[in-house]
Amino acid sequence: xxxxxxxxxxxxxxxxxxxxxxxxxxxxxxxxxxxxxxxxxxxxxxxxxxxxxxxxxxxxxxxxxxxxxxxxxxxxxxxxxxxxxxxxxxxxxxxxxxxxxxxxxxxxxxxxxxxxxxxxxxxxxxxxxxxxxxxxxxxxxxxxxxxxxxxxxxxxxxxxxxxxxxxxxxxxxxxxxxxxxxxxxxxxxxxxxxxxxxxxxxxxxxxxxxxxxxxxxxxxxxxxxxxxxxxxxxxxxxxxxxxxxxxxxxxxxxxxxxxxxxxxxxxxxxxxxxxxxxxxxxxxxxxxxxxxxxxxxxxxxxxxxxxxxxxxxxxxxxxxxxxxxxxxxxxxxxxxxxxxxxxxxxxxxxxxxxxxxxxxxxxxxxxxxxxxxxxxxxxxxxxxxxxxxxxxxxxxxxxxxxxxxxxxxxxxxxxxxxxxxxxxxxxxx
Amino acid sequence: xxxxxxxxxxxxxxxxxxxxxxxxxxxxxxxxxxxxxxxxxxxxxxxxxxxxxxxxxxxxxxxxxxxxxxxxxxxxxxxxxxxxxxxxxxxxxxxxxxxxxxxxxxxxxxxxxxxxxxxxxxxxxxxxxxxxxxxxxxxxxxxxxxxxxxxxxxxxxxxxxxxxxxxxxxxxxxxxxxxxxxxxxxxxxxxxxxxxxxxxxxxxxxxxxxxxxxxxxxxxxxxxxxxxxxxxxxxxxxxxxxxxxxxxxxxxxxxxxxxxxxxxxxxxxxxxxxxxxxxxxxxxxxxxxxxxxxxxxxxxxxxxxxxxxxxxxxxxxxxxxxxxxxxxxxxxxxxxxxxxxxxxxxxxxxxxxxxxxxxxxxxxxxxxxxxxxxxxxxxxxxxxxxxxxxxxxxxxxxxxx
Numbered sequence: 119x120x121x122x123x124x125x126x127x128x129x130x131x132x133x134x135x136x137x138x139x140x141x142x143x144x145x146x147x148x149x150x151x152x153x154x155x156x157x158x159x160x161x162x163x164x165x166x167x168x169x170x171x172x173x174x175x176x177x178x179x180x181x182x183x184x185x186x187x188x189x190x191x192x193x194x195x196x197x198x199x200x201x202x203x204x205x206x207x208x209x210x211x212x213x214x215x216x217x218x219x220x221x222x223x224x225x226x227x228x229x230x231x232x233x234x235x236x237x238x239x240x241x242x243x244x245x246x247x248x249x250x251x252x253x254x255x256x257x258x259x260x261x262x263x264x265x266x267x268x269x270x271x272x273x274x275x276x277x278x279x280x281x282x283x284x285x286x287x288x289x290x291x292x293x294x295x296x297x298x299x300x301x302x303x304x305x306x307x308x309x310x311x312x313x314x315x316x317x318x319x320x321x322x323x324x325x326x327x328x329x330x331x332x333x334x335x336x337x338x339x340x341x342x343x344x345x346x347x348x349x350x351x352x353x354x355x356x357x358x359x360x361x362x363x364x365x366x367x368x369x370x371x372x373x374x375x376x377x378x379x380x381x382x383x384x385x386x387x388x389x390x391x392x393x394x395x396x397x398x399x400x401x402x403x404x405x406x407x408x409x410x411x412x413x414x415x416x417x418x419x420x421x422x423x424x425x426x427x428x429x430x431x432x433x434x435x436x437x438x439x440x441x442x443x444x445x446x447x448x449x450x451x452x453x454x455x456x457x458x459x460x461x462x463x464x465x466x467x468x469x470x471x472x473x474x475x476x477x478x479x480x481x482x483x484x485x486x487x488x489x490x491x492x493x494x495x496x497x498x499x500x501x502x503x504x505x506x507x508x509x510x511x512x513x514x515x516x517x518x519x520x521x522x523x524x525x526x527x528x529x530x531x532x533x534x535x536x537x538x539x540x541x542x543x544x545x546x547x
Numbered sequence: 548x549x550x551x552x553x554x555x556x557x558x559x560x561x562x563x564x565x566x567x568x569x570x571x572x573x574x575x576x577x578x579x580x581x582x583x584x585x586x587x588x589x590x591x592x593x594x595x596x597x598x599x600x601x602x603x604x605x606x607x608x609x610x611x612x613x614x615x616x617x618x619x620x621x622x623x624x625x626x627x628x629x630x631x632x633x634x635x636x637x638x639x640x641x642x643x644x645x646x647x648x649x650x651x652x653x654x655x656x657x658x659x660x661x662x663x664x665x666x667x668x669x670x671x672x673x674x675x676x677x678x679x680x681x682x683x684x685x686x687x688x689x690x691x692x693x694x695x696x697x698x699x700x701x702x703x704x705x706x707x708x709x710x711x712x713x714x715x716x717x718x719x720x721x722x723x724x725x726x727x728x729x730x731x732x733x734x735x736x737x738x739x740x741x742x743x744x745x746x747x748x749x750x751x752x753x754x755x756x757x758x759x760x761x762x763x764x765x766x767x768x769x770x771x772x773x774x775x776x777x778x779x780x781x782x783x784x785x786x787x788x789x790x791x792x793x794x795x796x797x798x799x800x801x802x803x804x805x806x807x808x809x810x811x812x813x814x815x816x817x818x819x820x821x822x823x824x825x826x827x828x829x830x831x832x833x834x835x836x837x838x839x840x841x842x843x844x845x846x847x848x849x850x851x852x853x854x855x856x857x858x859x860x861x862x863x864x865x866x867x868x869x870x871x872x873x874x875x876x877x878x879x880x881x882x883x884x885x886x887x888x889x890x891x892x893x894x895x896x897x898x899x900x901x902x903x904x905x906x907x908x909x910x911x912x913x914x915x916x917x918x919x920x921x922x923x924x925x926x927x928x929x930x931x932x933x934x935x936x937x938x939x940x941x942x943x944x945x946x947x948x
Contacts, residue, residue, distance in 0.1 A: 141851055141852055142852060144851075145738075145739075145851055146739075148824065149740060149824075179739075311741070311767065315741065315742060315766060319732055319735055319736060322728065322732050323732065323880070325559075325885075326881040326882075327563060327884055327885055327886060328725065328728060328883075328885065328886045328887050329728060329884075330724040331886075331930075349765065349766060352762075352766060353728060353762055353765055353766075354724065437555075438555070439558065440552075440556050441552075443559065445559075468736065469739070471735070471739060471741030471742075472740060472741065473740065473741040517744070
């Protein structure tokens with residue numbers, strides 16, 4: 119570690135903004151019982167002491183609290199945002215104030231953001247808590263020597279896990295990766311409930327529009343799309359799901375949503391939200407079909423799901439009409455894009471609810487701890503199911519909720535069909 | 548934000564307010580509001596500003612009052628830039644607000660669009676001098692219609708009042724869907740908390756309470772309703788909610804949201820019984836619907852994040868209050884959604900016109916059903932939605948006995 123003070127090593131917008139950042143982190147702590155208690159105790163066993171851990175997740179209050187818990191467990195934490203638009207400058211300042219190195223400002227250009235990631239890379243992290251694989255893949259590209267020395271990565275998102283598996287398929291993943299996203303406590307809660315609630319919240323807060331009676335299109339019916347569809351529909355919207363996968367399309371249909379191709383769906387859509395995890399989900403060939411005054415927003419990882427550059431090329435005029443709402447005039451009609459097509463719940467809202475991130479970051483913290491305390495082989499590993507269940511139990515306990523248990527005679531076993539001797543002779547597998 | 552941001556926010560809102568636009572054209576044909584002095588005493592933000600500009604476009608002399616906790620300054624600025632008299636200062640002290648209120652009354656409104664009967668009451672109590680010019684009032688809310696009816700019953704009401712609130716196109720939409728959505732969203736936006744799995748106590752099961760309960764449940768909460776009216780309590784039970792006396796219900800609550808429209812519905816004694824960390828928000832009427840001065844001694848603490856302040860019981864729990872007990876949706880958010888206010892404000896405009904078109908006696912009057920229907924129909928038309936017209940046989944069947 120360098121002898122330069124943390125404040126000098128960091129790149130943040132305004133150290134003076136720290137007070138409200140501290141308040142926000144304290145509020146997050148108060149609403150994060152699992153991370154603050156169960157996980158804190160579990161990872162404070164010495165295995166993270168002195169370890170260099172990079173945290174590259176949307177840099178706001180919940181992420182900052184995760185960084186402090188890792189630092190309290192003895193890790194040397196360096197943080198940056200996983201997106202040029204999502205950093206809260208006051209929270210970044212508070213982290214530096216707490217002695218954690220940060221390289222991030224809100225609204226930095228892509229170039230500056232990438233330079234920040236490389237500065238994080240140059241601190242030679244041993245472990246990365248990554249989002250979208252943003253730091254990991256840039257180290258693979260721009261810092262191959264340091265990349266080769268990584269001891270492990272715990273990855274947050276569907277998109278990131280897919281990227282890291284692609285690297286593994288090409289023989290370019292020299293370290294173990296924990297697919298934190300694939301933990302039940304992550305994707306079943308964060309992607310569905312977290313993104314569902316916070317996306318609906320952000321769309322309504324940015325526009326001041328009503329949900330009841332709206333025709334809302336969800337592009338992509340994965341976990342994120344399911345959550346958005348569920349909450350929009352609960353609030354009175356009629357939802358149309360757009361899918362390329364027949365099984366997911368059938369699931370959307372079975373959940374009572376309409377299912378259509380995107381061009382057809384856009385003809386009646388008041389609001390369209392992308393949740394594909396891919397890019398250019400809504401692009402040039404769809405613009406003609408859009409209803410006047412449609413609201414377009416993105417809930418997927420990339421900022422390119424709504425093809426904003428193509429929209430800008432097609433538009434006669436572009437202007438900001440409300441904070442976070444940009445109007446594109448296309449002939450006689452207008453389309454309103456929220457948060458410039460960036461992740462609307464984060465760029466245009468407060469991100470996921472705290473209690474959801476308590477679960478997700480518990481998975482990430484235990485994932486990082488698992489990497490540091492076990493000698494895993496290179497490649498993408500699933501998050502241990504036992505840890506998943508322990509987190510769920512801790513969360514239930516924090517709510518004072520008790521579980522039932524099965525008695526011996528309630529268990530369906532082969533031994534009741536086969537005779538006991540045969541059953542035991544076949545042995546346990 | 549500046550005046551130009553207020554202007555662009557108003558223009559955006561106007562795009563989603565087809566019913567107000569239809570009502571404006573209809574009233575323009577009558578020509579009755581031209582030259583009339585109209586006072587608008589509503590929450591001052593982009594949607595109501597659209598009503599103000601509609602009235603101005605009809606030739607009315609409009610003056611506007613905005614409260615200190617809900618006024619959006621850029622909007623006030625945009626209205627002033629358009630030559631409209633605005634009496635509003637965000638964050639004005641109570642005494643300063645009284646000054647503004649009196650200056651607003653000094654414009655001698657002939658018609659008044661009121662919210663919570665705030666100005667109508669002042670005119671009847673402290674400012675009877677200006678009451679002589681007043682021709683009629685259109686009242687927006689449940690909590691304003693109630694005192695007006697009480698005044699009428701006591702033979703104190705000097706002018707005709709139209710209960711815009713009681714129109715079906717208002718009550719069934721604004722109170723239910725509008726407030727339901729906007730109060731729950733304001734609470735979640737202010738706290739960044741999750742709704743799934745929360746125990747949410749809703750105090751009062753009128754239209755607002757129903758809307759809040761529905762949205763909270765839709766987002767995954769377990770809702771407990773408290774009521775003083777046995778019929779509404781029974782209705783909540785049939786809608787699948789738990790019912791409990793408020794003193795019991797608050798003990799397990801994560802969120803307590805009041806929607807009673809009645810003062811002293813949630814008090815300090817209730818706060819003292821809450822869990823540490825519970826969040827309180829008001830969705831009905833402002834203070835003292837939540838009355839932290841009644842009962843146990845409480846101490847206000849810091850504003851722990853924007854629009855959230857801690858309130859502690861010495862030696863007991865600390866709870867967090869959204870916007871210090873003012874209506875969460877207008878204080879910690881932008882108020883009800885645009886399309887919902889489109890309906891309410893179209894009704895307001897039609898009510899003001901109705902007051903000039905008819906010679907009503909002092910008292911509280913309902914908006915005629917035709918006007919109610921026309922506003923709803925104008926919105927359906929704008930949305931390209933068709934509905935059925937009753938057949939001759941149906942009309943006959945309905946009137947037979």
